[in-house]
Amino acid sequence: MIQVVVIGSGFAGLWAALGAARRLDELGLTERTVAITVLSAEPFHDIRVRNYEADLSACRIPLADVLDPAGVAHITTEVTGIDADCRRVTTASGETHDYDRLVLASGSRVVKPDIPGLREFGFDVDTYDGAMRLQHHLQELADGPATPAAATVVIVGAGLTGIETACELPHRLRALGVTPRVVLVDHNAFVGSDMGASARPVIEQALSDNGVETRTGVSVAAVGRGGLSLSSGEQLAAATVVWCAGMRASSLTEHLPVDRDRLGRVEVDDYLRVIGVPAMFAAGDVAAARMDDEHVSVMSCQHGRPMGRYAGYNVISDLFDQPLLALRIPWYVTVLDLGPAGAVYTEGWDRMVVSRGVEAKATKQTINTRRIYPPLTRSRSDLLAAAAPDLQARP
Numbered sequence: 380m381i382q383v384v385v386i387g388s389g390f391a392g393l394w395a396a397l398g399a400a401r402r403l404d405e406l407g408l409t410e411r412t413v414a415i416t417v418l419s420a421e422p423f424h425d426i427r428v429r430n431y432e433a434d435l436s437a438c439r440i441p442l443a444d445v446l447d448p449a450g451v452a453h454i455t456t457e458v459t460g461i462d463a464d465c466r467r468v469t470t471a472s473g474e475t476h477d478y479d480r481l482v483l484a485s486g487s488r489v490v491k492p493d494i495p496g497l498r499e500f501g502f503d504v505d506t507y508d509g510a511m512r513l514q515h516h517l518q519e520l521a522d523g524p525a526t527p528a529a530a531t532v533v534i535v536g537a538g539l540t541g542i543e544t545a546c547e548l549p550h551r552l553r554a555l556g557v558t559p560r561v562v563l564v565d566h567n568a569f570v571g572s573d574m575g576a577s578a579r580p581v582i583e584q585a586l587s588d589n590g591v592e593t594r595t596g597v598s599v600a601a602v603g604r605g606g607l608s609l610s611s612g613e614q615l616a617a618a619t620v621v622w623c624a625g626m627r628a629s630s631l632t633e634h635l636p637v638d639r640d641r642l643g644r645v646e647v648d649d650y651l652r653v654i655g656v657p658a659m660f661a662a663g664d665v666a667a668a669r670m671d672d673e674h675v676s677v678m679s680c681q682h683g684r685p686m687g688r689y690a691g692y693n694v695i696s697d698l699f700d701q702p703l704l705a706l707r708i709p710w711y712v713t714v715l716d717l718g719p720a721g722a723v724y725t726e727g728w729d730r731m732v733v734s735r736g737v738e739a740k741a742t743k744q745t746i747n748t749r750r751i752y753p754p755l756t757r758s759r760s761d762l763l764a765a766a767a768p769d770l771q772a773r774p
C-alpha cells in the first residue's frame with residue numbers, strides 16, 4: 380500500500396488531504412491503492428482566522444465530518460520528528476509513520492519573545508484554545524470587582540491580527556457589562572504599517588471610532604498580573620495583555636536539511652515540492668511559494684487553501700507519473716475587519732483601498748462564514764468537488 384501522509388489539518392492540510400483524495404478518484408484509484416493519512420495535533424479543522432471574534436461556536440469542525448466521507452484517515456497526534464532520508468515521521472507517543480510522499484502543512488505560531496512575565500501572563504488569539512482562554516479570562520474579570528485594570532485590555536502588535544482584535548474588543552467587553560479601555564501598542568511608528576498608505580487612514584479612523592487608544596514607537600518591557608510597562612516608561616494598569624506580534628512557521632521545518640527564510644518557512648517550487656527534499660511537498664504557512672514573478676506567498680488562509688489543493692493534486696500525480704499543476708495566483712487582496720466600524724478591502728500587493736465600511740464588512744462576513752469553509756454536508760462528492768485545483772475568483 381502506498382502511503383501519503385499529511386501533517387496538519389488547518390487550511391493547507393485539510394485541502395491537501397481532500398485534494399489528494401480527489402485526484403486519486405479522478406485517476407480511477409481508491410484508498411486500497413493509496414492510503415492518505417492526516418496526522419494532526421487536534422481532531423479538528425479550525426477556522427483560525429476567526430479567533431478574534433466573540434462567538435467561536437462555528438470555528439471547530441470535527442475532522443470526521445470532512446475527512447471520513449472522502450476516505451481519508453486521520454490520527455490525533457503531535458508529530459515530533461521528520462526523517463527525510465528514511466521517509467519516516469515520529470510522534471510524541473512514540474509511533475512512527477513511513478511515507479511514500481509527505482505533505483508538510485503544520486502551519487505557524489505567534490512567537491512570544493522572552494519579555495519578563497509575557498509567557499506567564501500574556502494571552503493570544505493564535506489558536507482556538509488560546510482564544511477560548513482569553514474569553515474565559517474576560518468573563519471572570521467582568522464577574523469580579525470593577526477596577527480600571529479589569530476593564531483594560533492591551534493588545535501588542537498593530538498588524539492585521541492585532542488591529543482586528545483591538546477593533547472587536549470594546550464592544551465585546553461592553554456586552555460583558557464592562558466599560559472598556561483598549562490600548563493597541565506597536566514598536567513601529569504607525570499602526571498597520573504593513574497595510575500601506577492607502578488603508579492606514581481608514582484603519583486609524585476605525586480605531587478612533589471604536590475608542591481604541593494607540594501607543595506607537597514603543598515596545599513592551601515587562602508584563603505582570605495587573606499591568607505592563609512600556610519602553611517609554613509608561614505603566615498601564617491592565618489585567619489582560621493580548622500578544623499579536625510576530626509569526627513563525629512550525630518548528631517541524633527545522634527537521635528538514637534545507638535553508639529557511641526569516642519566517643522559518645521552507646522554499647517550494649511551483650508544484651509545492653520542497654526544494655532539495657525528495658518526496659516532500661509543503662503548503663500553507665510552512666512554505667514560501669512563488670505567487671507570481673515578483674511575490675512570494677504570505678502566511679494567510681488566502682494562500683494556504685489553494686497551496687493545499689495544489690499540493691494534494693500534485694502529490695498523487697507525482698506518485699503516478701502524471702503531469703503536475705503549477706500554482707500561480709494573479710491577484711492579492713486584504714480584507715481587514717474593523718469591528719463595528721466596518722472593514723477595509725484592499726486590492727493588489729500595494730494594498731489600494733477599493734471598499735470600506737459596511738460594504739467591505741459584508742465581504743468579510745461572507746469570507747469568514749462561508750467562503751473559507753469546507754462543505755459540511757458529509758457528502759463525498761461535495762468534498763471532492765470543493766477540493767478541485769481551481770483558483771477562486773477574488774472575493
Ligand SMILES: Cc1cc2nc3c(=O)[nH]c(=O)nc-3n(C[C@H](O)[C@H](O)[C@H](O)COP(=O)(O)OP(=O)(O)OC[C@H]3O[C@@H](n4cnc5c(N)ncnc54)[C@H](O)[C@@H]3O)c2cc1C
Nearest residue numbers: 387388389390391419420458485486663664678679680681
Ligand atoms: C486571529 C487571526 C486572524 C487571521 N486573519 C486572517 C485573514 O483575515 N486572512 C488570512 O488570509 N489569514 C488570516 N490569518 C492567518 C491564517 O489563519 C493562517 O495563515 C492559516 O491558518 C495558515 O494555514 P495553515 O494550514 O498553514 O496552518 P494552520 O491553520 O495553523 O494549521 C496548522 C495545523 O497543523 C497542526 N499542527 C501543528 N503542529 C503540529 C505537529 N507538530 N504535529 C501535528 N499537527 C500539528 C495544527 O493542529 C493545525 O491543524 C489569521 C490568523 C489569526 C491567528
